[in-house]
Amino acid sequence: MLLAGAVGWLVYPHARAIVIPPEESAAARGRQLAEDLGCFTCHGPLGRSGVVNHGSSYKTVPPFHEGTIMMFAKSDDELREYILYGAPRSRLENASYEQEMAQQAIRMPAYEDFVSRTQVDDLVAFLRASSEMLFPPDGPASDGEELAHELGCFSCHGAMGSGGYANPGSLKGYIPGFFGPDYAELVEGDEELRSWIERGSIDRFTQDRLASFFLERQRVKMPAYGERLEKAEIDSLMAYVKWVSKEEWRDLPLQE
Template identity: 35%
Template sequence: MLPPPRTRPADGKILGVVLLGLCGLAVGATIFLQVEKQPESSPVTRGARLAEEAGCFACHGRSEEEPRFNLRLAAPGQWRGKNNPSLWEGEITEVKVLVDWITNGVPADEVEKHKQLFIRMPAYRDRLSAAEIEDIAAWILAEGLKLRVDPGARTTPAAPGAALTPDQLFVAGDRLARQTGCYQCHGELGQGGVANPASFKGYIPGFQGQDFLKLTADGDRSEILHWIDHGRGRAIEAGLLGRIAKKYFDGQAIPMPGYRDQLTPAEKERLADFLLLINQSGPLPAREIERLNAVLDPR
């Protein structure tokens, strides 16, 4: 009986190299996915998270329709009911005023009046950094636009043949985005969207950062228009990782609707211009959102 053939040393080395290469690819793919899945944020999305963590909603509620109990001392031993205002009831549109309230618990000129309240606002100066407080202010200002801006308001048209200024485009695009529900999923001013189970990153991206660029072939205009028409990306599903992208698009809980039959060609072009403007502007800080409040609602 003949002995079994012995594996040549060279074959073992080749097999080892192949296995090592496959392990390297697997590790590389894992690292790549972990890097790509890193969440993106903006001052507005960070502010929303910080407001939740800081307990803001316990005293202020989440809307005008969610009153929060309090009492005011009317005379010695006499208390009267007084609900706490929501974060938007006073229509504060200045960053410095919001920062003063959050930092100190109450502005200096309202200290004595504040002392009459049964439940008083705490100061967060020792609990939040200055940057975190500004992020909360950015979120409050952005969310306040839902109450302040009328999506049905007419915009002032540009002169025939004249290009829109960035602010004119922002007003026109913002109205269109509100009318078509863009902010409901992508966040106010496109600064970051809602949770989306089973999506690649677990949330619907905004228009302001790298997520948007990766989904639209680096901000390619025709790709943006394809997204608007079909609610799906053409380039990303046809690329090297197209099968993975398609898997997530098919499995996510909240798919994007296609607006092909809902918007006119001119509206789609205007919306594409607006989305590119937001992306070029980048994540909006509190001071810029304060300025945009005046642009979008010039009372």
């Protein structure tokens, strides 16, 4: 892959204007980190199905999605404290919380000695993206979010379109997300966004020799939804992707 990429650069230098080098999002790095740190052993694959926890009133280790996080952590700082100390500081000082934890077979470990500050930031970005508690305003964008869940957009593009799943044969090596430098490079305006969703590609790429080589070669391809969805559904998917791409959710607190 690296070699093919390097040869591509030499043979087609103009390709640099079309495709840029890897730029993963903090949430995508956080997902990989969660894998490497063993978070998914207890919280289940991608933090979506915690293992049975005998003695816990929640019955299992809590997952990261469907708003569960909010029952445990009230802010990003409390998420940081879960990772660093095994629970928010306020709860650790609470005798009844300690008693509750003592009754459980499995306890959340403290990772203080194993993660750097930036790694904690990446993990928090992943937890936020996975939480399903960052909502676009009501209207087309929120309809689009529901549809994106139903259609499985996030299985390929990562939680909330945070990107980064491996894709052998693609120039960047992974599936791009819905925001950041990759997105800006791949989607220049509404027409291209519509074209990606309806046709699974854009003219700027299909008409370029190198870009179309990688379009064909990559193992996972963007499906074409044009024939399968109503125009209003495509419009709402576009509204959602555009909302994500604006990154205003970065400043939002998690919401119930």
